[in-house]
Amino acid sequence: MTARRGNTEGRLAWRMTGIITLCVYIFLFAPIVATVVLSFNDSMFGGFPMTGFSFRWYAKLWENEQVLAAFQTSLWIALVTATVTTAIGLVTAFALVRFEFAGKELLSTLVILPALVPETILGVGLLVAIKAVDQPRTLPLLVLGHILLALPYVVLIVQARMVGIRRIYDEAALSLGATRLQSFREITLPLLIPAVVAGALLAFTISFDNTSASLFWRPAGVETMPTQILSMLKISISPEINALGTVMILVTVGIPLVGGIVLQSLSRMKRRDQQRET
């Protein structure tokens, strides 16, 4: 801890680091704050200055059927994506951590690729592939695409947690006569719950937010929330978009935050129960 104290030069450098850090945080949040503030602007235009406080853009948003339809579409896609990706990611991570098999290294590299290859390329690739076999763009295809995009994150998160769980627990259960499935369900899964929840939440937001790839994959006439926003932005930046943005921020920040808090209080409760038992 003495590394940065003790001389004026060091103190100056430390202060500068602090100031730059503050600036970076302001840089990260200033535009978002501006959008939230402007969503309450009474003005007809989507920009500054503020002319008064009003909820009317929210009211107008509530009546916009296109937006509501897109919201519903995105919600369903994200829910299915989160569920399926978590299931697939869980078993994949389990196999990658606990088993030895030929091609394991290759597979663990392959599984992160969707996070590293730009979405434009993934988007075009899948589109060309289905065109080559004369298939139309469908909703299930879009969902499978989202699962592909979210898979690396779920696998990495679960893998990181699984490495920390000692194999002995699992083996003890097996030697006491549990089946593989039982030991997974009774031992491994409960220990993995935090990672599973975190992975599912991340998969949900990845799908709910996805823009570039969805532009390529969505069936004709289907809009997801981000593509709907993009097409609204083509006209102009209206106050309604600011209101929409604010609602989206509340949803996508709120869900993981509430999830995290619930998870934390759950584990606290469990700990208290255990203390009472002993």
Added chain:
Amino acid sequence: MYNPRLAWMLVAPALLLLVFFLLLPIAVMAVYTFFTFITAGVEASTLTLANWHEFLTDGYYHGFLLKTIRVGALTAAICGVLGYFPAYFIWATTFKHKWLLLLLLIVPFWISFTIRTFSWIHILGEQGVINVTLLKLGLINAPLQMLYTEGAVIMGLLHFLLPYMILNVYVSLESIDRTLISAARSMGCTSAQAFREVTLPLSLPGLAAGLLLCFVLAAGSYVTPQLLGSGRDALFGNLIYDTIMGQLNWPMGATLSIVLFVILGFFAAIYTRYMGMSQIVKGLGG
């Protein structure tokens, strides 16, 4: 007990998905680059080198490619410089609620990328914070043109990529054994020397992973140039989108995608050659 056959059954769904949605499409795309373009939306499977010839000889495409690499590299470099300070600060601070600083870095990942990007219109636009303030103060007479420029595109990319960079550097700082720094200090290093000789070199893997990630994501971006740039600031991703969705020239679109894939893959390969994949894995899994 750990039967490989069971392992294969467990990874089968993921493997099928990766094969049919990632590997096969890229392979099909590679074949498509040799197809003949007839007219919008129609192509023949007669093999030809015309698309590659067009790409290799037309300066129009080279311009896009160079600009994309330049913007990607510039963005990654600025991210590296600006991102190192917060990462170091979070690592070294004795502030009790460090988790809050980390949480604030994760929050942007939850906010829709499209919303984060268009928010910049409120800062840089004619009716944005900067112009409205400067006009009111009488410092300028007409709004400054900041939006729909390359600067705005880079700003938007920085906004999107800085959290990646900060978290990557932070993860690698966190793995440094802090007694090394105390040792350097007790041997008479000034804090600047200790930083230069111990902390900085040991955090380089994270910085390198961050640079690669920022470069690849910036060079592959589509939404940011679309929303914050003018037609002149379009990047390679926009070119690909327009070729496929606008001109319906699928063989050329496939060619351009493969070009971008190969070039970004080349940078990633150089990186993994020296650094391995583990740092990227750590950074992504956060």
